[in-house]
Amino acid sequence: MKKSLIVALALTLGVASFGVAQASGGSCCQNGPCPQQAAQHTGAAVDQLAQAVKAKDLELRRLYSDDTIDPHQVDKVEGELKELQGQLRAAAHKQGAPSCCLS
Numbered sequence: 001m002k003k004s005l006i007v008a009l010a011l012t013l014g015v016a017s018f019g020v021a022q023a024s025g026g027s028c029c030q031n032g033p034c035p036q037q038a039a040q041h042t043g044a045a046v047d048q049l050a051q052a053v054k055a056k057d058l059e060l061r062r063l064y065s066d067d068t069i070d071p072h073q074v075d076k077v078e079g080e081l082k083e084l085q086g087q088l089r090a091a092a093h094k095q096g097a098p099s100c101c102l103s
Contacts, residue, residue, distance in 0.1 A: 043095050049088040056081045 060077045063069065092098075 043091075046088065046091045046095055046097065049084060049091055053081065053084045053088055056084055 056077065060074070060081055063074050063077060
């Protein structure tokens with residue numbers, strides 16, 4: 001129980017620190033921050049997928065914060081999250097938006 005709690009806490013802190021780094025202005029675009037035009041022209045499909053990824057990430061965080069962690073449920077949600085992230089990258093690439101512009 002302690003070991004799984006420590007692992008969950010470490011993962012949560014890792015995800016949170018990555019989010020803080022991105023929110024503080026970090027950008028993966030080589031020419032500085034994400035171009036405003038690229039961010040605005042992603043399309044409705046990309047926006048819907050981005051919202052789905054955020055919702056699935058919140059669901060995963062909730063699972064990690066539960067008193068008892070169900071590893072099967074966590075694996076399922078992590079798989080769904082990875083699938084959604086792949087769909088999001090593919091849709092953004094199809095629209096011509098760099099992956100660093102996805103929010």
